[in-house]
Amino acid sequence: MLYALSAQPFNLDTAINPVELKLLPFKPTAKERELEKGRMNITRVTQSDDTLYYFVQGASIYSPVYVGVTSLDPANKIDVRLHKMNWKNANRSGSTDDKGQWSEKFKTENDFGIMVIPHSKPAKYTLLVWVGDEAKIELPPVLDKDKDAASGGGKGGGMSQSTILYIVIGALAVIVAFLFFKLKNRKS
């Protein structure tokens, strides 16, 4: 497939050095866990810097994506921002809740960035990124059996067999109705 030239949200700031979160295959064997199949990254972090930057590559617009942050100390809130185009404008943002958790689900193509800002340092947390297998999307059909074909040659004179059948049934119904009324009129 074709891949975009970007590898992470754009920046010209040399102080920003994002860490790539590498996705590993994740294929649970149990039938009831079928929907968990995809690729996953779990990263345990002890953060001493004010802000850390991460990025993920290889998502597909046909796949669901989950990003979760779990703080080991729920009292220490952690702000999380998701970025697509650059590190300046966040596309999604939030903070860990009272249980120390924050998560988002979305779809995107190829790459995205994650910015993590704990309220106090050092902060211990776990990042979980999951990219599911591509959804089995049913495309709307482009062949329409009810669409009338234009006149022209062919086995059905350009019309589908079902259309011809409907015409024949219609014509027979008209004939039967005509005969019925004629007989009725003759009796009276």
Add this chain to the structure above:
Amino acid sequence: MRYIRQILLPVLFLLVSAGAVKAQPGANEIDQATEQTMQLLEQLFGNMEGFEEGVGPAFEAFRNGMGIVRDGLEFYNSMQALDENECVPDFTTPAEAMMPTGCADNEECASCYDESINRLNTVRKSLARMRCIYTNTKKFTDAAISFGDNVSGIHGVMGIAWQNERRGIEKSLQDFEKTYDKKYADLMGSMQTALNGINACEAKFGMRDWYQRFGFLYFEMMKEKYKRDD
């Protein structure tokens, strides 16, 4: 002795300073799970004991989020694109481009159709995705160049470095466009094969000259829709 001191002291200094960097209390610790951890999670039943600190709660949160999901497609459809301006594949076909079929109700014809329809749908999915990748990349590049141009105007020294960077970005986009055009040609070729297959089935079970009358128009419409126009 003087030489030994000259050689040994710097080496000793390097060793100590390297150790100091490693033991620095303020450094971040980033530990990505291995394939082995993934395999254990794949086979997981019951509790999360035995995993490294932090893995259990994060994985449980993930599974809780997935807990109510029963259908993969429904789950996917419920999601929004990360960037609201991000291109999402569009599979709609205008009514005038829909193609009639003379053998949809014929069982033999339906089995004849299968391979070609599958091929056609795969091509449609790939074209839609490729178009989105192109649109997003173009948008990303334009935004990056505009951002760089604005910032480099403020900082004079950075402006020179930015000009090199800018050329690199433009070159990458040109290479990407070439790849797009090549892939586009391949996919249109594959679509032609699929439509020829449908035509063969139609000739046998449904309509004669199906491709000339309908397939051709659809092919031309798709060719125009996905052609790179800039």
